[in-house]
Amino acid sequence: MELGIGMFGDLSFDPATGKPRNAKVKLQEILAQIKLADEVGLDVFGLGEHHRPDYAVSSPEIVLAAAASITKNIKLTSTVTVLSSAEPVKVYQDFATLDLISNGRAEIGVGRGSFIESFPLFGYDLKNYDQLFEEKLDLLLNINTNEVVNWKGQLRAPLINQQVLPRATNDGQLPIWIAVGGTPESVLRAAKLGLPLIVAIIGGMPKQFKPLIEYYKEQYILHRHDITKMQIGIHSHSFLSNEPQSITDYYSNYASQMNRIGASRGWPSYSKMQYETGRAKEGALFIGDTNEVTEKILYMHELFGITRFIGHMDVGDPSHSTMMKSIELFGKTVAPAVRKALGK
Template identity: 80%
Template sequence: MELGIGMFGDLAIDAKTGKTQDAKSKLHEILEQIKLADEVGLDVFGLGEHHRPDYAVSAPDIVLAAAASVTKYIKLMSTVTVLSSAEPVNVYQNYSTIDLLSNGRAEIGVGRGSFIESFPLFGYNLKDYDQLFEEKLDLLLHINNKEVVNWKGKLRAPLVDQTVYPRAVNNGKLPIWIAVGGTPESVQRAARLGLPLIVAIIGGMPKQFKPLIDFYKQEYKRHGHDESKMQIGIHSHSFVSDQEQSIEGYFTNYAAQMDRVGQSRGWPPYAKSQYDGGRTKEGALFIGDPSEVTDKILYMHELFGITRFIAHMDVGAPSHKDMMKSIELFGTRVAPVVRKALKG
């Protein structure tokens, strides 16, 4: 099983003044954190796309390209590229460029996004939400699979004998993951196409997702894909510390971010009981000391048979010092124990 770190680039907001951290300092912190993740031997780093004032990263590909120059081994992927409001030609070109810069370490995670700001920003109609994703995924897969592209859709001009360069390292092909939040239609699409699946499990109880992941496995096999190539990942909010005081203190950061997002979605204020419940074995938060986080990851492997776990660590913008320590512990005290247990 591959183990990695995920981030959205949350900007710290001063509780007293309301002042938001500048994006410049955050981006430099992220590069230091990716470099450390590589140095402690983690397998993958994922970075998400947002177009909001509380996130620093609107262009994951640019940050990942910068990361390619300061890392040696770690895979660099988007978690996610909001494909519905992106241009597939550019998406392929940007990530194939990262792939060349990193000697074959680039991957794309595509999804429809949990926010809608990118649609009006780039001139797309929300009424076309589903069709945009379906068409653009089809085009991206065409580009990924063939150097000369012939493609026709309804919402974009066709491509006739067009070539898209540069080509990625592995015969022009990039790994493309489908990221989902829990809709059966999205899971079925990934299975039908034989694409790797990554499920965002950020609330409730992970075992509630078992029927969905079992459905993916069933459909993947039903469509004739090679079972040995099946890849399933989960992406969950995480934070590792060997100090209980830090874990308790992280609640403030976490709750503040949940409340900021919840204001636009009608959520009630995030309660400490939710935090504590999420940290239990059956909860969706991978927040705790190294042994607690290790045990929960192994439980996820037992429950789902996952091949990748991405620990989303920067929710609510913990301090750079706390982030570096969390990444260090994840790489040096969680990952080795997980790998040893699965080998045994």
């Protein structure tokens, strides 16, 4: 099982001014954090795309390209690229360029987007939310397979004998993961296409997702894809510290971001009870000491048979020093313990 870290580049807000902290500083911190994740032996690092004042990253591929120059082994992926409001030709070109810079370490995670700010920003109509994703995914997969592309859809101009360059290192093909939030339609799409699946589990109880993941496995096999190539991952909020007070203190960071997002979605205020329930074995938060997080990841492997776990680690913008310590614990303590338990 691959183990990695994901981030969105959360920005905390100054309570006095109401302004987010400096994005320049945050981006420099993220690069240092990716470098450390590589040094401590983690397998993958993912960065998400957002177009809001509370996130510093709108172009994951740019930050990942910078990270490629200071890392050696870690895979670099988007978690996720909002493909519905992106241009598939440019997405492929950007990640193929990243792949060349990183010597074959680039991947793409694509999704429809749980945040919708990018749609009006780039001139897309939300009434086409589903169709945009289906068409653009079809085009991206075509480009990923063919250097010279012939393609026609309904919402974008056709491509006729168009050469898409540069090409990625593996005969031009990049790993493309489908990221889902829990809808059967999205899972079925990934299974039909034989694409790796990553499920965002950030609330409730993970075991509630078991029927969904079993559905993916059944459909993947039904559509006659090679079962030895099946890949399933989960992406969940995570934070590590062996100091109980640090875990207690992290609640304020976590709740502040959840409340900021919740305010626009009609959610009730995030409570300490939700935090502690989420941290329990059956909860969706991988927040705790190294033993607790190790046991929980192994439980996910037992429950789902996952091949990848990504701990989303910067919710609420904890301090850089705190993040560095959390990453170090994940790479030096949790990852070796998980690998040993799985005999790898």
